[in-house]
Amino acid sequence: MLTRLSRLGPALPRLLSHPPARFVSQSKPTGAAGSTAVTELHPAAGSAGHGEVSEYVKNPDYHGFSSDPVVDDWNMKVGFFFGISVALVIGATFIHYLPDHGMRQWARREAELVIQQREREGLPLIAENYYDPNKIVLPSAGEE
Numbered sequence: 001m002l003t004r005l006s007r008l009g010p011a012l013p014r015l016l017s018h019p020p021a022r023f024v025s026q027s028k029p030t031g032a033a034g035s036t037a038v039t040e041l042h043p044a045a046g047s048a049g050h051g052e053v054s055e056y057v058k059n060p061d062y063h064g065f066s067s068d069p070v071v072d073d074w075n076m077k078v079g080f081f082f083g084i085s086v087a088l089v090i091g092a093t094f095i096h097y098l099p100d101h102g103m104r105q106w107a108r109r110e111a112e113l114v115i116q117q118r119e120r121e122g123l124p125l126i127a128e129n130y131y132d133p134n135k136i137v138l139p140s141a142g143e144e
Helices: 002-008 011-017 069-096 101-121
Strands: none
Touching: none
């Protein structure tokens, strides 16, 4: 929006100070000058016997699905049923019952079982030498 306003550049203050207006004469027309007054803004569609009639004129409860009022109402109800009921309810249920992503819940349960087992056996939760010290390769004092 701001980029469109910036394109107007120096014309923007002038447009804001003098908004465009439409002036329609309300005075009686003189016979010699002709008529400048706007008498009818929208011509009647049915005056010529043909023309396009809005769907809202034929069916005030028009939902935009069909020109037939019964089919239009039925399609609207079916569309909202599937859009709301099926998509939201079944979609939310599907997402809720997805399997454990990354097996986080399984890892926590397994850790709790290991902790309970070590407490029953009287062992510390983590051993003093968690890694086997014979397998650890340390750099020599000269390599540092």
